[in-house]
Amino acid sequence: xxxxxxxxxxxxxxxxxxxxxxxxxxxxxxxxxxxxxxxxxxxxxxxxxxxxxxxxxxxxxxxxxxxxxxxxxxxxxxxxxxxxxxxxxxxxxxxxxxxxxxxxxxxxxxxxxxxxxxxxxxxxxxxxxxxxxxxxxxxxxxxxxxxxxxxxxxxxxxxxxxxxxxxxxxxxxxxxxxxxxxxxxxxxxxxxxxxxxxxxxxxxxxxxxxxxxxxxxxxxxx
Numbered sequence: 661x662x663x664x665x666x667x668x669x670x671x672x673x674x675x676x677x678x679x680x681x682x683x684x685x686x687x688x689x690x691x692x693x694x695x696x697x698x699x700x701x702x703x704x705x706x707x708x709x710x711x712x713x714x715x716x717x718x719x720x721x722x723x724x725x726x727x728x729x730x731x732x733x734x735x736x737x738x739x740x741x742x743x744x745x746x747x748x749x750x751x752x753x754x755x756x757x758x759x760x761x762x763x764x765x766x767x768x769x770x771x772x773x774x775x776x777x778x779x780x781x782x783x784x785x786x787x788x789x790x791x792x793x794x795x796x797x798x799x800x801x802x803x804x805x806x807x808x809x810x811x812x813x814x815x816x817x818x819x820x821x822x823x824x825x826x827x828x829x830x831x832x833x834x835x836x837x838x839x840x841x842x843x844x845x846x847x848x849x850x851x852x853x854x855x856x857x858x859x860x861x862x863x864x865x866x867x868x869x870x871x872x873x874x875x876x877x878x879x880x881x882x
Contacts, residue, residue, distance in 0.1 A: 662690065663867075663869075663871055663872075666867045666868045666869065666871075667868065667869040669704060669867040669868070670703075670704060670868040671869070672705045673704055674704050674750065674832055675703075676726060677707070678703060678704070678707055680754065680847070683733065683761075683764055683765045684703070684706075684730065684733060684734075685726055686761065686764060687730050687733060687761035687764070688700065688728070688730060688747065690728065690757060690760065690761060691727070691728030691729075691730065691754060691757055691761070692758045692836055694728070694753065696728050696753075696754055696757060697727070699727065699747070700727055700728060700730040700731060700732065701708070701731045701734075701799070701870075702826065702868055702870050703707035704868065705825075705866070705868075705870075706730065706733075706811070707730055707734065707877075708733045709731060709734050709735055709738075709797060709823065710737050710738045711720075711738075712795070712821065712823065713735055713738035713739075713756050713794075713795045713821075714738040715771035715820050716794060716795055717794070718734040718739065718743070718794035718795040718821075719739065719740060719742070719743045719744070719794055720739060720743065720744050720745075720746075720791060720792070720793045720794050720795075721735050721736075721738075721739065721743070721744070721745040721746070721793060721794065721795045721796070722745075722746050722747075722748075722785075722793040722795070722796045722797070722798070722812070722815060723745065723746070723747040723796075723797045723875070724747075724748050724778050724782075724796070724797070724798045724800045724808050724812070725747075725749065725778070725797075725799040725800030725801075726747040726748065726749035726754060726755060726758045726773055727754055727758065727799075728754060728757045728758050728761055729747075729757070729758030729759070729773075730761070730763040731763045731769060731797065731799060732745065732747050732758060732762055733761065733762060733765055733767065735795075735797060736762070736765070736767040736770050736771055737760070737765075737767065739770055743770055744770060744772070745770055745771045745772070746771075746772045746773075746774060746785070746793075747771060747772070747773050747774070748749065748773075748774050748776075748778045748781045748782070748800075749773055749774070749775055750775070750776065750777060750778065750800075750801075751775075752775050755773045755775045759773060761765065765846075770785075770843050778800055778808060779804065779807055779808070780806060782808065782811035782812070782815070783811065785815055786811060786815060788815045790815065792815060792816055792817035792820060793812075793815050793816065793817075793820060794817075794819070794820060794821070795822075795823075795870065796812050796815070796816065796820065796821070796822045796823070797822075797823050797824075797825070798812065798823070798825065799823065799824070799825040801842075802826060802829075802841075802843075802845040802846050802847075802849075803841045803842060803844075803845040804845065804854055805824060805845045805846055805848070805849035806845060806848045806849050808824075809822075809824075809849055809852055810852070813856070813858065813859075813880065816880045817880065818880055818881060818882050819879075819880065820879075820880040821877070821878065821879055821880075822859075822876075822877075822878040822879075822880065823875055823876070823877055823878070824849065824875060824876040824878070825875045825876060826846070826873050826874075826875070827849070827850065827863055827874055827876045828845045828863070828866075828873045829842065829843050829846060829871070829873065830871060830872050830873065831872060833846055833847060833850070834855060843880035849876075850863070850876065853858065853876065853878060857882075858880055858881060858882045859878050859879065859880055859881065860878070860879045860881050861876060861878040861879070862876070862877055863875070863876045863877070864877065
């Protein structure tokens with residue numbers, strides 16, 4: 661088993677189970693042309709996010725980490741006509757590319773992109789006492805995951821679903837002596853999840869075109 665085979669399987673499943681999508685293809689192409697890092701979710705993972713959010717009946721979605729708006733588009737497509745998605749992005753250049761990509765799909769009226777450090781944006785949302793979110797997707801700097809979790813819980817309600825990407829780190833998550841701050845951030849995040857009585861959670865390992873990783877799936881029960 662290797663990444664070449666995983667990628668072939670991904671390609672087969674995507675070709676079989678998703679329809680050609682010019683808007684999503686353009687979002688990837690424009691992001692690459694603008695020099696954005698190619699760290700967006702894979703198409704089948706994007707479809708998973710859309711299905712999860714739709715199954716949950718989400719009306720308000722929070723995304724931490726916009727990049728070029730690829731996952732944002734998948735998530736926004738799950739929303740009803742009166743739904744709302746707030747996406748947080750550190751880099752103004754990334755936000756500009758994302759804005760163009762999202763507007764191209766006709767979903768722009770549903771999506772607000774807030775530019776700046778995610779922690780500051782999250783604290784502002786908490787201070788504004790915004791309506792709790794139904795679905796939260798965390799896919800940003802791994803060092804920030806612990807604080808993103810703490811603040812996301814303040815923006816949640818019983819029934820909120822939280823998905824956090826890239827928490828297996830090619831298996832490095834099992835190393836308590838790791839000097840990689842991304843691994844240390846993910847481990848601390850998972851420790852906080854395990855100690856949080858309001859949350860039920862699991863982690864699903866994944867392989868595919870993005871290599872070996874996994875995502876955490878949290879349900880806020882109280």
